[in-house]
Amino acid sequence: MAAHAPTGRPNQLFRNLNAKIASIPMMLVALVIFLGGTLWTVFYSFTNSRLLPRLNFVGLDQYERLWASSRWIISIQNLAIYGILSLIFSLVIGFLLAALMDQKIRFENAFRTIFLYPFALSFIVTGLVWQWVLNPEFGIQSVIRSLGWTSFAFDPLYDPDIVIYGILIAALWQGTGLVMCLMLAGLRGIDEDIWKAARVDGIPMWKTYLLIIIPMMRPVFITTLVIIASGIVKVYDLVVAQTSGGPGNASEVPAKYVYDYMFQAQNLGQGFAASTMMLLTVAIIVVPWAYLEFGGRKRG
Amino acid sequence: MANISTLNTTAAGFDAVSSRLASGPSGRKPRRMLSTRNIVLYGTLTVAALYYLLPLYVMVVTSLKGMPEVRLGNIFSPPMEITFEPWVKAWAQACTGLNCDGLSRGFWNSVRILVPSVVVSIAVASVSGYALANWRFKGAELFFSILIIGAFIPYQVMIYPIVIVLRELGIYGTLTGLVIVHTIFGMPILTLLFRNYFASLPVELFKAARIDGAGFWQIYFRIMLPMSLPIFVVAMILQVTGIWNDFLFGVVFTRPDTYPMTVQLNNIVNSVQGVKEYNVNMAATLLTGAVPLIVYFLSGRLFVRGIAAGAVKG
Amino acid sequence: MHNMVSIGKQSSVSIRDLSLSFGSVKVLENLNLDIRDGEFLVLLGSSGCGKSTLLNCIAGLLEPTEGQIFIKDRNVTWEEPKDRGIGMVFQSYALYPQMTVEKNLSFGLQVAKVPKEEIDRRVARAAGILQIEPLLKRKPAELSGGQRQRVAIGRALVRDVDVFLFDEPLSNLDAKLRSELRVEIKRLHQSLKNTMIYVTHDQIEALTLADRIAIMKSGVIQQLDDPVIIYNRPRNRFVAGFIGSPSMNFLTGELVDEGGRIVFRTNDVSFSLDGYDASGPLRAGRKVILGVRPEHIKVDGDIQGGEVHEAVVDIEEPMGADNLLWLKHAGHTMSVRIGGARRYAVGTRVRLAFDMTMASLFDAETEDRI
Numbered sequence: 001m002a003a004h005a006p007t008g009r010p011n012q013l014f015r016n017l018n019a020k021i022a023s024i025p026m027m028l029v030a031l032v033i034f035l036g037g038t039l040w041t042v043f044y045s046f047t048n049s050r051l052l053p054r055l056n057f058v059g060l061d062q063y064e065r066l067w068a069s070s071r072w073i074i075s076i077q078n079l080a081i082y083g084i085l086s087l088i089f090s091l092v093i094g095f096l097l098a099a100l101m102d103q104k105i106r107f108e109n110a111f112r113t114i115f116l117y118p119f120a121l122s123f124i125v126t127g128l129v130w131q132w133v134l135n136p137e138f139g140i141q142s143v144i145r146s147l148g149w150t151s152f153a154f155d156p157l158y159d160p161d162i163v164i165y166g167i168l169i170a171a172l173w174q175g176t177g178l179v180m181c182l183m184l185a186g187l188r189g190i191d192e193d194i195w196k197a198a199r200v201d202g203i204p205m206w207k208t209y210l211l212i213i214i215p216m217m218r219p220v221f222i223t224t225l226v227i228i229a230s231g232i233v234k235v236y237d238l239v240v241a242q243t244s245g246g247p248g249n250a251s252e253v254p255a256k257y258v259y260d261y262m263f264q265a266q267n268l269g270q271g272f273a274a275s276t277m278m279l280l281t282v283a284i285i286v287v288p289w290a291y292l293e294f295g296g297r298k299r300g
Numbered sequence: 301m302a303n304i305s306t307l308n309t310t311a312a313g314f315d316a317v318s319s320r321l322a323s324g325p326s327g328r329k330p331r332r333m334l335s336t337r338n339i340v341l342y343g344t345l346t347v348a349a350l351y352y353l354l355p356l357y358v359m360v361v362t363s364l365k366g367m368p369e370v371r372l373g374n375i376f377s378p379p380m381e382i383t384f385e386p387w388v389k390a391w392a393q394a395c396t397g398l399n400c401d402g403l404s405r406g407f408w409n410s411v412r413i414l415v416p417s418v419v420v421s422i423a424v425a426s427v428s429g430y431a432l433a434n435w436r437f438k439g440a441e442l443f444f445s446i447l448i449i450g451a452f453i454p455y456q457v458m459i460y461p462i463v464i465v466l467r468e469l470g471i472y473g474t475l476t477g478l479v480i481v482h483t484i485f486g487m488p489i490l491t492l493l494f495r496n497y498f499a500s501l502p503v504e505l506f507k508a509a510r511i512d513g514a515g516f517w518q519i520y521f522r523i524m525l526p527m528s529l530p531i532f533v534v535a536m537i538l539q540v541t542g543i544w545n546d547f548l549f550g551v552v553f554t555r556p557d558t559y560p561m562t563v564q565l566n567n568i569v570n571s572v573q574g575v576k577e578y579n580v581n582m583a584a585t586l587l588t589g590a591v592p593l594i595v596y597f598l599s600g601r602l603f604v605r606g607i608a609a610g611a612v613k614g
Numbered sequence: 615m616h617n618m619v620s621i622g623k624q625s626s627v628s629i630r631d632l633s634l635s636f637g638s639v640k641v642l643e644n645l646n647l648d649i650r651d652g653e654f655l656v657l658l659g660s661s662g663c664g665k666s667t668l669l670n671c672i673a674g675l676l677e678p679t680e681g682q683i684f685i686k687d688r689n690v691t692w693e694e695p696k697d698r699g700i701g702m703v704f705q706s707y708a709l710y711p712q713m714t715v716e717k718n719l720s721f722g723l724q725v726a727k728v729p730k731e732e733i734d735r736r737v738a739r740a741a742g743i744l745q746i747e748p749l750l751k752r753k754p755a756e757l758s759g760g761q762r763q764r765v766a767i768g769r770a771l772v773r774d775v776d777v778f779l780f781d782e783p784l785s786n787l788d789a790k791l792r793s794e795l796r797v798e799i800k801r802l803h804q805s806l807k808n809t810m811i812y813v814t815h816d817q818i819e820a821l822t823l824a825d826r827i828a829i830m831k832s833g834v835i836q837q838l839d840d841p842v843i844i845y846n847r848p849r850n851r852f853v854a855g856f857i858g859s860p861s862m863n864f865l866t867g868e869l870v871d872e873g874g875r876i877v878f879r880t881n882d883v884s885f886s887l888d889g890y891d892a893s894g895p896l897r898a899g900r901k902v903i904l905g906v907r908p909e910h911i912k913v914d915g916d917i918q919g920g921e922v923h924e925a926v927v928d929i930e931e932p933m934g935a936d937n938l939l940w941l942k943h944a945g946h947t948m949s950v951r952i953g954g955a956r957r958y959a960v961g962t963r964v965r966l967a968f969d970m971t972m973a974s975l976f977d978a979e980t981e982d983r984i
Contacts, residue, residue, distance in 0.1 A: 018516030019435035023443070026428040026491060029484050030443040034450030037461035053464070100345055113600065114349045117356075120596035120603070122545030124562045125589040128569050129355045132362070132582065138375050146374060173352065181604055193708035196675050201722030201769065202696025211721075215712040230452050237547040241566055258456040263552065268460065275456040286452050324689040327680040 045272035062273035075252040078164045083232045094179025102187045116177035127241025130170035160250035186220030363583035386579035394568050406564030417482035418539045429494025451488035478553045497531040541592045561588045626651040626809040632681030641667050642833040654803050656824035657813045664833040665813045701770020702779040707762045709754040716750040740771040780812040851981040854905045862905045863948040871898040881945035886921040889970035901978035908951040910972040920967040927962045
């Protein structure tokens with residue numbers, strides 16, 4: 001080495017040694033856990049591990065069984081319905097609330113506190129609360145009935161066809177406060193003069209929002225979308241608390257499928273395959289976004 | 301043209317004689333308090349507020365009723381007789397299927413999990429963020445990118461390898477193991493948070509310290525830390541809320557007698573056979589949600605900033 | 615006796631007894647103003663004087679607490695901005711970022727359901743006047759500062775408005791661009807001949823662009839006159855000190871009777887007031903402030919009459935075309951402007967004389983010109 005470094009400068013490796021040592025946790029986590037762990041799981045999804053990991057390759061067997069399982073299909077369907085509706089309603093409700101809050105109203109702090117407090121709660125708490133509110137015997141259904149509409153039926157948690165909507169209501173209750181905060185921050189970043197110019201031009205409020213303001217908020221919308229989307233795929237606690245996946249399997253979701261097979265049904269292989277599928281879903285959403293955001297920037 | 305000097309200052313350049321107001325609109329446009337705009341605005345906000353407050357109200361109200369009153373049916377009606385018995389029961393006597401010690405056990409478990417997890421995760425992430433912001437070295441950005449990407453990967457994908465690692469190290473099921481897990485998964489957001497914050501501090505301070513001969517750790521403790529109180533508070537709020545509310549890690553990485561409050565709560569409510577004591581369940585739920593709620597109400601603005609900061613990924 | 619008819623005949627915009635308070639803070643106090651048709655009026659003042667507030671009231675973006683606003687004989691006090699016949703150019707231009715220049719210009723018209731051929735005609739006309747035809751398909755982010763300003767003006771042009779409002783449109787630009795665009799705005803006014811109301815804190819812009827200037831302070835108009843009068847006969851000390859760079863010299867003293875004549879006395883030195891055009895009789899004993907501009911103090915060879923005094927050179931500031939000489943006399947230090955070729959050493963004794971025909975006397979208490 002010394003022959004190639006006539007100035008006697010120390011080896012590059014030892015520069016900033018302290019910083020490198022201090023970064024070891026981060027490097028370990030990134031490499032071993034995130035990268036390594038993911039690869040390991042994907043790798044073992046091609047085995048037929050049961051209680052313990054086994055290096056017994058079975059090709060795509062686990063995946064075939066996965067997609068043949070009605071429980072998995074239901075969980076995917078639920079995720080799709082829940083995901084799309086959750087996305088749309090979160091954005092719409094969140095934006096509407098933010099637009100209202102942006103009108104220089106009194107009691108802004110009070111309203112914001114009210115809209116955001118559910119976000120501070122655990123999904124377990126949220127799930128249990130809404131389990132109670134939607135309870136057919138004591139909850140909304142019975143109250144409306146006692147008010148006179150005796151044929152009113154709103155029993156999502158015991159109706160396999162609409163149970164996913166019950167979960168949706170609870171999730172929106174918890175999550176829209178955050179979307180509202182993000183949207184409000186975005187709205188407040190809009191140049192005041194744009195509003196004035198639109199007013200002088202005679203453009204009605206709703207058109208100003210739709211055609212001028214929202215397009216200007218594109219980055220905020222995208223960030224919010226990514227945040228909501230990554231939360232959707234992970235939905236687990238809420239389902240466990242609110243319905244335990246029921247009635248039957250009607251409110252099954254992929255995250256719960258993974259957990260049940262990994263830790264309770266003693267079928268690691270299935271669990272790995274299912275979690276790899278979850279990973280794929282996330283990748284499909286995140287990779288194009290990342291490319292747009294960062295690939296574009298590097299070029300431009 | 302009138303001689304300028306005879307005019308008073310407020311009517312400069314204007315013929316004072318015709319200063320009387322013409323008839324017609326003058327001053328503020330009359331606005332009714334109850335204008336359509338205000339009704340729609342405050343009305344919608346109030347309806348929305350009700351949607352958000354209702355469940356909380358229902359919980360509180362139910363938890364203060366005796367069971368006979370609960371069975372009467374109307375969850376929206378306030379208690380005719382307020383009783384704190386459900387609360388006492390939830391705390392000290394509720395049965396989880398294993399024991400009947402109530403939630404108090406879970407509460408202290410959560411506390412025991414929370415404190416070290418918060419401390420370690422913030423300590424590690426702040427140092428990493430500091431290293432990334434001020435001490436760039438080759439490959440640092442790459443590791444950071446992997447970290448950020450990792451934030452999007454569903455936990456389930458990485459969970460089993462972690463179980464294996466912890467088992468090998470002999471700490472699977474222990475408090476230490478859980479603390480490590482929380483540190484691992486808190487890293488992406490927290491490191492990002494700290495990195496951005498440290499990068500926003502004036503770089504001259506750092507340079508001056510280096511010229512003075514200070515090293516990595518000295519600068520961290522003597523210069524960076526004292527200036528970083530706001531971001532540490534934000535990080536703490538994020539972690540306290542996130543870790544206290546966690547369920548998945550609590551259920552995978554603990555043993556039944558070290559279950560955190562959230563896991564216990566779920567067991568109490570969802571796996572009890574026989575008669576469901578709704579009022580006790582509601583009290584238990586409120587108890588579990590109390591800690592993060594209190595943190596939220598006390599920290600208000602900072603909480604919002606923390607969320608927004610944590611949400612600015614990538 | 616003037617009556618209401620006079621409002622319409624010469625005035626394009628009239629303000630009557632306009633007041634605006636935010637809570638207990640009075641931002642505008644009892645303003646009265648008549649702006650003539652086709653006039654370029656500048657509202658000049660430092661930040662917080664109320665000039666932007668006044669402009670926003672005229673535009674309809676702010677509501678006055680009291681008073682009325684007339685535009686072309688119509689009482690528009692309760693009208694929405696779009697119904698007032700005004701166009702506005704903002705400091706940040708506020709072009710819609712996602713739309714092309716063409717769309718920016720036509721958007722308001724589309725919303726008003728103007729027929730397409732008419733829209734195309736007006737856009738083409740505005741683009742021609744402002745010479746932005748090649749930019750029509752571009753987005754604001756691709757334009758330079760000067761181009762953006764022209765598009766912002768174009769937005770007002772296409773709506774065929776009576777009055778143009780400018781809210782400090784040049785403040786965000788660098789000095790060179792500022793002087794270029796200043797000239798363009800002046801040319802535009804000469805070709806369009808619309809009434810234009812222009813807000814700025816820059817006195818150069820005010821002096822070069824305005825037909826009349828309204829200098830404002832604390833929500834009150836201090837003086838409304840054409841630039842020359844404001845420069846040469848400021849109505850009070852504030853206006854005198856605000857306009858003119860380098861600023862006017864101020865000497866505090868009093869009026870005394872010396873042998874039947876009233877003279878200005880400061881620190882035991884008397885200055886003759888011959889030639890001063892007072893608005894009324896001068897009385898001895900009055901405490902006053904004498905104001906003289908640097909170019910109206912003559913030194914040595916430039917003296918063409920007037921009482922001669924002797925002073926000592928304190929500091930010399932060569933500025934290229936001119937020199938600014940700081941002289942000490944009668945206990946005061948005053949600045950004098952001389953030609954750049956002449957140089958003086960510090961400590962040199964010089965002769966000086968004030969040109970009293972161009973000087974100003976202000977009452978020490980009221981600060982009004984006397």
